[in-house]
Amino acid sequence: MPNFRLLEYVGKEAFVSLLLPPNVGKRGATVTFKRNRKIPCKVCCCQKRGVETFSYEKNSKAASSNVMKSFFLNVKERYVNVYSQIFPYVANFRSEIFFLSITTVISLASLLRLVSSLGSFSSMIGKGFHSELLVFSARILFFILLRCFALFVQDAIIARVITEFQVSLRKDLFSRLLHRDSAFYYETNCGSLLYSCTSAVEKVSKLLYSLLHSFIPSFLQFSGVFVYMLFMSPPLTFSLIATMPLMLAIYNLLERVLLHSTKRLQETAGTLSSLLSDTFRNIRLIQSYGAQKYMLEYKLKNILTQFKAQSYRFEYSKAAVVPVITIFYAISVLVLLLMSAYLVGRGSLSSTTLLTFVSSIAFLIEPLQVIASNAVELRNGEIAWELVREYLQAKPRVEDAGTEEPQNVKGHVEFRDVCFSYSVEKSISNETDYLLSHIQFYVPAGTSVAIIGHSGSGKTTLLELLSRFYDPLSGSILIDGIDCRNMKLASLRKLIGFVPQEAPLISGTILENIALGEFHIDMNRVYYAAKVANALEFISELEGGFSYDVGEGGCRLSGGQKQRISIARAIYTDPRILVFDEATSSLDAESEAAIQSALQVVARNRTVFIVAHRLSTIQAVDLIVVLERGRIVEFGTPSELLKKNGRYVEMLRTQFSEASVF
């Protein structure tokens, strides 16, 4: 039962990406297809990596009634889903395609000329060696050389087109992925992403290669030779292709098996990439818990068992393709021989025409065999394209549709009745399903605010909404009175210096990490930021100082050092709003105190949000927000909350008594 990928919902109808045969059984819900074709069918939804898939039950009796119709529908479906979308990339190489067409025509024309020359050769047999034979041989040699030259130029052009195509597809894909929202990265398997950017792109390139190098020329060759043969003897030509509908039907069946196993194989390859990247990233954890055997004999073994089963299925059906074509070829030749014996006996076919016709069969069958042996490459590429297209075309949850680029921002921040849930469903009926519920508070510019609350109460999520890593389901967040959604995403993010909990670093130097994304680095600002973040001392002790290579993910630095680089990075951008999410949790008490006092200087005239578990670190803030299960239970200045003697005081007491135990 094939699956169909959901494109979008409109009202109660779902738009899916594939066309179906029109004879699908009526079982309830309606699926509306692209081009507004409505097909009632049984629909079952299942959530899988954030993408919903539909399965349908069709009326198999009606569907199998017309194999040729199903074959051509399959071709149309493939054209709509794959080729019409790849062609815009190829359209960039107009001049190359033009020369490619010319060379293809030359190579085909020389081939047809060779085929037709074989007829004249039969008339020279038995006349001995004479000048006509010499001219004939020279002509044959000329057409062979011409065809070889055309094929060489063809290959050179194709190689150029494929390389350029691969480069532009990789660039496009990487650029789209760089702009995808956080939700996408949480929901998508990292291995599948790596697979799409590497192997899947290669498979799509191979598809294009097969198409330009083998498929199209073979199809043209087949058509040209076929027309020529039809012109020579229509009865013989029809007897030759009499078995073709049956051959197409069997071929279509084999293709479906190939399609299914190719899909499963590519999914397994994604899971394998994911396991490998996860293993290598956490190798120390695995080694320290002695989990190598478990990884090898359980995790990897499961994937490899699946891989083996799918591989066998794939290879067996692949191996069957060429023999099927060959069997039909043999049957066709047999039918042809019978027909030619009949026609020659009746005197309606000359032996010269018969010889030319029989010699031409090889040129008709050869492209069919090439098409068949390339079918696997095409199928692989089509499936890979579906994966790549998903990442190229999917709509981001956070859209960069705002146009405002506010200047001279002061930093007033207002949360106005904000509700949020990580679930994509917009219509949450039960209030308790919200992760953040009716969050409302106002922070004047230049004020520091502490967000406190138990683990999991939604503090980080609240700050991520401010930077628009996600959008609220309802309500809005305003900076200087402007809704963040109306600002250009890049302008908004420039206003905010975000220091996340886990202090992420990219592979490269310390300098690159502090001045992340800058082409022209201001060294004075780098020194200032490193000094304020209390990082200058340890950086100067490292080999190469600011040029020290931090390793993948900053693995060559300690947790505290990474956190200081992360703080320096936020200070370097000189933002109006600073957000520290447990930014000093990995530091020792002395370093934390040093950074706290330096930050008080940096925080002057900026709006600062601080998430901290250790309440001792937020003594100097102007405002405190106390969150509990996604709701604000207290909001005010520290002295107001102390007077209130509520949750804040309770938390202070708990921490104080915990500290005094030690």
Ligand SMILES: Nc1ncnc2c1ncn2[C@@H]1O[C@H](COP(=O)(O)OP(=O)(O)OP(=O)(O)O)[C@@H](O)[C@H]1O
């Ligand atoms: N990407 C995500 N998808 C789904 N749920 C998430 C995601 N990120 C966080 N959550 C859930 O949202 C809730 C709030 O998480 P959040 O990180 O905002 O809490 P927090 O108050 O910052 O916790 P902590 O103090 O432990 O850092 C948690 O229950 C968490 O499991």
